[in-house]
């Protein structure tokens with residue numbers, strides 16, 4: 001057991017809450033033998049960039065690059081991420097050690113104007129920076145206006161409170177971790193509002209060759225979440241969508257069977273392709289890849305180019 005574990009995290013309130021959660025889990029799992037646990041905040045370029053075009057140009061790695069470097073340099077021993085924000089590929093020397101047990105994967109609808117997207121008055125403005133949420137909303141309600149809404153969860157809720165937008169959609173997992181679950185007006189059914197790959201799961205990355213850290217993490221990691229995430233991430237990897245492609249993917253275990261629901265959409269919601277697939281959990285990666293290939297065959301050429 002290492003004498004000390006430095007837990008790297010971004011500095012947003014959600015990231016800090018997740019790092020604190022990991023720290024508590026480690027403390028509880030190791031009891032009196034627990035190493036000294038220190039949270040180390042790392043500033044990432046994604047936190048500094050408020051402009052969506054720039055953020056898109058940088059891709060998802062924007063939120064993880066500095067954490068990766070800190071791990072590689074040995075400034076931290078593990079890094080805590082929202083699985084949803086992890087890019088498909090990590091630098092060579094790093095790996096996903098695993099995931100904490102997954103939270104509720106669903107999206108939460110938040111609005112005082114209507115308790116469901118279908119009931120919102122025509123032409124209402126919904127704030128979201130997520131292409132997936134925007135495309136799924138427009139699929140249901142092409143008349144709605146989407147307002148780009150960057151910033152952390154609190155910023156978004158403040159814009160809603162000031163009436164700058166009529167509704168927003170956020171992951172219930174994030175709201176729960178921030179103690180804000182009571183803001184949710186309703187939880188959207190994951191079967192027709194398919195969550196993002198990784199939504200609701202906290203991932204831990206570490207150096208690939210760091211056996212003591214990996215061993216210290218083992219008791220807090222959840223294998224069922226690992227199976228579901230391996231499937232979802234295989235889907236994403238084969239789809240290889242640009243960061244401008246709306247993609248939903250949700251896998252879950254029921255007994256020994258693994259189920260996967262996946263969707264790709266045009267950003268304006270005018271066209272979408274969805275699939276559902278099941279199989280033994282040992283085939284997690286194959287199932288994800290198979291679903292992705294099916295979607296690629298059905299969609300017209302260039303669909304994923306955005």
Ligand SMILES: NCc1[nH]cc(CCC(=O)O)c1CC(=O)O
Nearest residue numbers: 082084170171173174199200201
């Ligand atoms: N991209 C931002 C982000 N990354 C993870 C979460 C929520 C927590 C989760 O999905 O695990 C959020 C905010 C949101 O989508 O509402």
